[in-house]
Each structure stands twice: as C-alpha cells, then as structure tokens.
Amino acid sequence: MPSQSASVPATATGLASQVSLSVNRVRRRMEVDNRTSLLDLLREHLGLVGTKKGCDAGACGACTVLVNGVRMNACLILAVRMEGAEVTTIEGLADEGELHPMQQAFIDRDAFQCGYCTPGQIMSGIGCVSEGHAGSAETIREWMSGNICRCGCYVRITEAIQQVASASEGA
C-alpha cells in the first residue's frame, strides 16, 4: 500500500490530533484540527472535492462515502475519529479508468441531471446493494431515502441500483 504523509495546518489552538487513515487505498498520517469533519478533511485538506456538501447536517446524503465498506455521511464524522479507517470516496471507485458498475449504471439510466448529489447517490447505492437492501424497487426506495435529489431523478436512480443488484446476483 502506498503511503503519503500530509499535514493539515493545525490552527495554533493546540486542538489538533494525529490521525492515520486510508483514503482510496492511500494510507495517510496527518495532523488534523479537532473541529474538522471527515467531509471537510476530504474537500478542503485533501483536495478530494468529488464528495459534496449539501447540508452539513446529515439530512441530505450528498457527502456519502464508504467507511470500512459502510456508507456514512462524512459531514457527521469528525476526522480525528477516523484512526485506522479505510475511506472510499467517489474518486476511488473507477479502476484505472474503468468505471465502477454503479457509475456506469447511473450513466446508462440517466440517473442524474445537475450531478451534484450524484457522487453521494452512487456511494450510497453501492452501500445499499452490499447491505442486501436492493432486492426490489420498493426496498431500494426505502433504503435510498437518505439521499436527496432535488432534480427528482429517483425513478432512474432506483433503476440504476436495480441494474447493478441484478447483475451482481447473476454473477
């Protein structure tokens, strides 16, 4: 595993901590401001701006990432709590240019318009399938209701997740 060391300028409050975590398979050891959310760590300190801030309060799902394979709202997690965690963001999905099946399904089904909630929808969709909550359209709708899409692409998002779920069943 490649390793990188980066430093977040801990404001001189003395309220900073060391944390070691893996982001998209890159292990990082860094000092983070104790006030920094995982979302702001990704966006403002690591330059991983694919993860979006929609409400900063856990109500919209735009910041959904995988933490140790489980979907979570990055805005609700303090970065300093991520010691040893494996974080996957939208930037970590495509494998050498080949899209993750969920990304491809979102394109196939036109499951987005503006694209702002899309990274969160895709990460959440991956979590939804791996949890086994993608058995029917109704189940998907229920378990994807933490991810708001204001353009109203829910019908297509549900179809995209169904496409991936049925393909992985067949595999």
Next chain:
Amino acid sequence: MSSQPEVAVGSAKQRVEARLKVTGRAPFTADHGTAHGLEEVAHAVIVDSSVGRGRITSIDTTEADAVPGVVRVISHANAPTLPYDDNAGRSLNPPGERLRVFQDDRVLFFGQPVAVVVADTLEAAQHAARLVEVRYDAEDPVTDLGAAPADEPVRYSRGDAEEALGSAPVRLDLTYRLARNHHNPMEPHATVARWEGDRLTVWDKTQWVGDGTQRELSTVFGLPREQVRVISPYLGGAFGSALRCWPHVTIAALAARETGRPVKLVLTRRQLYTGTGFRPAYEYRLRIGADRHGRVLATDHDIRSETSSYETFTEAVTAPGQTLYRTPHVRQAYRTVPLDVNTPTWMRGPGFASGVHVLETALDELAHELGIDPIELRRRNEPEQDEVSGLPFSTRRLLECYAVGAREFGWAERNPTPGSTRDGNWLVGIGTASAVCETGRSAARASVQLRVDGTALVQSATSDMGPGTYTSMTQIAADELGVDLDDVVFRLGDSDLPPAPSHSGSKTTASVGSAVLDGARQVRQKAVELAVADTRSPLYGADPADVVVAHGVLRSRNDPARRDSYRALIGRNGRSRLEAIGAYVPPTGQSHSMSAYGAVFAEVGVDSALGLVRIRRMLAVYDVGRIINPLLADSQAVGGMVGGIGMALLERTVTDHRDGRIVNANLADYLVPVSADVHDLRAIFLDGRDDHADPLGVKGLGEVVQVGVAPAIANAVFHATGRRVRELPITVEALL
C-alpha cells in the same frame, strides 16, 4: 444551401458530461481551489442577524479576532463604501433598492448578513463567526402575509366581471393559500472571488454569468464590465435561485479585496433561506361565474403575495387566469405585500405554478358542483385564440394531451363519486389538471469554430443547471455541421463567451440553440463555398445547394462519389479553422400566442385513519414542440413532477412571526420529496414542432413540467376523500 439530416437531434443521447459527473470530476463552484490556479484561498463565513428588524448598536469582534487563523472580520463598522450604481430592473433585480451589504446599521429581515469572518481555514472562520457579538436595537418585524397592508394592485380587466358574476347561474367563491417554497438546490450557493489589481474574477453559482452576475458586480463595485469575469461551469441545481446575483456574491468579492487573498464563501443550508430568494406565499381569492353547462362566464381574481420591504417582486401569476380558458369577463387585482423578509424570486414554473394551481383546483370544484367530467369541463372552455392579445395560438394541443392522457391513465374507469374507491385502508382518488407556461425566447449569440482536425468548438455564455444544455447544444451543432457528436465540444458558463440570456424561463434551447444552429449553418456554408470554389476539391463546381455533410464528409447528393472532408478541405486551404458567430434575435411584434401545455394525471392513496397522502402513480402528457433529446426530456419532465409533489404535499417555509425567524431552515424540517415518495411517474410528449416559436421548433420544457402537478394531486385528494383542501401543502393535519 441544402438542409441537414436529423441525426443526433431527436435521439436519446446520454449526457456528454456524464462521465465527469459520475466520477465527481465536474467542477462545481465550491470545488475550485489549487487545482484551478487558486492559491492561499481564505474561507469566509457570514454572520447573519438574529433579529427580524432594527438597527445594529454594536459589533464586538474581540473574541473572534483572537481565534488563531482569523484574518479579518468585516461589517458595516469597517467596510468601505461601495458605489452600488443603479441596476434596478436589470440583471433580474426587481424594482426597488437592493440590499447593500455592510453599508449601514439597518436590519431589514431575520438572517440578513451583518458581518463576515475571513480566516485561513474553514474551521477557524466557522468558529470565529459564532464569537462575533452583535447587539441590536430590535423592532417588531411584520412577516405575516395575512396581517399586513398591501401595495397598490396591478389590475387587469376585460368585459364586466362584476356584472357577469352577479347574473351567473352558478357561482363559486374560493380562497386558496399557498405556502412559501424554497428552491433548495442540492448545491448551496457559493462564490470564490479573486482580485488581480482592479480586475475581479468570480467563480459563482449563477444562472446568468453575463448580464446577471457580471453586470451586477460591475455596478456594485463601480467597475467597467470587462474588468469583471464570471465563471460557472457546473450548477448543482438552482431552479431559479441563482438567477439574481445575491448579496453574498458581493460579500465574497469584498472580502477578497479587503484581505488581498482569494476568498471562498459557501452559504450554509440555513443561510440559503434568507441569503437567496423563494417562491412567495399567496393568498388567492377566486370567484367564478358559470352557466349550467360549465361554460365559464366570468372570473374575479384577488391575489396577495409576499415581497420584501425594499424590493417589489412580481411574477406571471395572473397569466393563467387571463388566457388558459375562454372567459368573456375577467377582473384581476394583484397586490404585493411588503414584509420584513428577504426578496422573493422566480422558482420553477414561476407565477404559473401558483396561478394554475388555483385555477385548476377551482375548475375541478366547478366540475364537481355541476356534475360534469373535469376533462369535459375543460373542453367546453377551450379558447379559440389568446383572449388578451387576440392572436392565434402557434400550437395549442391541450385537449389532445387530455385525450392521450385519459386513454393511457385509464380515466374512463374512474368512478366520479368522491370517496368511492378503496384499497384496504387507503382511499384512492384520481385527479387531473392542465399545465401551461409561456414560451420564452431572447437574443443570444454563440461562436462556432470548425478546426482543421475536423472537430468543432461551440461556445456561449449560457449555463446548465441540470436539464442538459451541454448535450442538447452539442446535438444541435453536430447535426447542423454534419459531424459526429464526439467531434463537438460545447463550452458555457463564462462571461468572456458570446452573450446568452439567463438560463431560465424554458428559453435556453429556443434562444441559445437557435444561435448555435445559425453559427453552425454559417460555418458549414463557408466550408461548402470553399469546396465548390476549390479546384483541388472533388466538389469543385458543384451546386452548393446540392452538398450535404455527414460525419465531417461533404458530398454531392446527386453524385455521392464526389466527396471532400472538413479536415482535408481546411488543411488544403491553409486554414487553421473556419468560424462564425451565430446569432438569434426573436422577431419583433408577435404574430402568435405561444405556450407549452400539458395534462397531468395523478392517482393518490389517502390513509383513511391517518390522513397520510401517497402518490400511487402519475402521468403527464406534454405539448412542448420538438424534443431535442427524448432521454433528457423525460428526466426533466419526471423531475418536474417530483418538484410538484413537493409543492403539493411537503414544502412550506414556516416563519415565527414573533421575531421573523424561519423555523425550518434545514433539510430535516423543510420537507422535500425523497425516493420513498416517488413511485410510478411517466411522461409522454406529443410528437410535433412549433415553427412559429423559433427556428428549432421547441416551446420550452423546464418550467411547464412543474406546473399543474399540485392541482392534479389536490384534485385526486378530493376525489379520494371528498375533502377539499385549499391550502398548499396538503398535510396530514388538513385531512384528519
């Protein structure tokens, strides 16, 4: 010149920017940073007022200044005077005096920006913003639409509505209340500002880089237009919220100038409710007089809506009552009510969504009163012409929309008696309503460059908040040039590009698309003329009218063996490219009345014990002219229905009138539709085009799809329960 075959246009092409969006690489405003050449970006966080009206008596920044990393706290106490040259009535600023940030001690509404903290990190700025101590001399704000005096009304009348109402055999007197709605795009409004000397560049969430944000900033800072550049490549939704250049954009630019650093300012979700506009609340009294056959004789509309104390916002809420149905006698009075709130703005289907809701619910009430089928009632009131202008309709296929919709939705199986259909504990109802929105078009320009490698670059200062401008413009250019879709790149969202109108009013395809069409046609014409005059070309001497282009290959239609290619032609002639500026100017003097139409059908279930309303299925049939991309059009239409579901059942901004505070300024308490609310939604587009509307034959789609949804649902709720709710949203409480 020969006309080009339709290849990409009309075909269900995937979004050209799809890969960028699913990989998280499409740069939205707040994503701009070091990767875009912005170094040492400081973060700004706004401090907003905690009183609804009054004056600031003191601002103590001692504690905030002491937070490590804080660069500056700016407020009216230390901000420079800004020129704020007049721009009222332009840049989509309504009449009045716009809010001038940090220019005086007055507080006009709860949540007004009173200071901004600039710091090295977001964490420090957020922390310090909470430590700014602002004291006020507070007054009681007036925020209740029903309890405040109104402005002088805007009036419209034809015939003698009072007399006709008095003698009408059937009369209804109905009052509706529509809640305030906030756009709540998923992307919060954001601005990144950078000064280089006296030149300002902003990356901004805006639906109008040019005559909107660029012009407004140039007047606020007293700069020539060309010294302000506005960049906005991707918008995370907007729905009207990014039409005006709101105060926070000025704050970001001011903070950048005062600190000498690039500054990034992102509004919080809570701040969006007072930092940007909203669809105003309405009180709408409608009196209808009709004969026993359901023919509407007269309507009287008494409309009150919210505006701010400093600007007067009006929208097209009176239009549906004037033109949607044949009505000999109409009287309207539209009054704005100035309140201690921030200024409303256009939101998807502006005016139409509100006005049509009232009219279409009232028509359903009339149909029920008379025992006439709601669709038949609309047929009996179909106008022969636009009764305001006297002009013929360019195309108006509303009744065809109803016919197709009724067939597809199974309207004939509907038992007309309310409350007669059950499914277990659920009362089931079916309702319908018309949708209408005026077709808008504005002047636009686009540059088209055809390069020696056979690819094309097409550019215009328009934007794409989600409908698919990138894709549709690429399709239009590809067909008109005769090249493959992959060989065209369309750029937008930069005030340096040829000017375009605001990305709103369903007019982007009609306006910018027509400019793209014109530019591409000019370039193709240049290529054809070059080829037929080029002795080395196989097409030398051919009749230009006989030359068509496909896949970048020019050929004679009569003699397909004679062919040349863009690449060979341009290269052989020593050119690096062929280019043109395409333009579209709408004709002066209208010959036709032009609108997009739809018929919306909804089936709801209402829990008989709990009053809970669920949408079981919806269908809408649209007459919107030509469809450039059926895949994207379908997404847009279904998305509009989802917005309409929100308006009907969920969305309302709630104000505590004691202090003017919005109590649900977040996405947990301001409810919007989620996936579980959305089941079977379907859109059908009538085949056709409207050649009176614009060179492309489109009538606009983005607005009309949000119109008519709420009344279709409200009418379905009535059909399910026999209960008529005249308030939006229709809540559990109203049905218990």
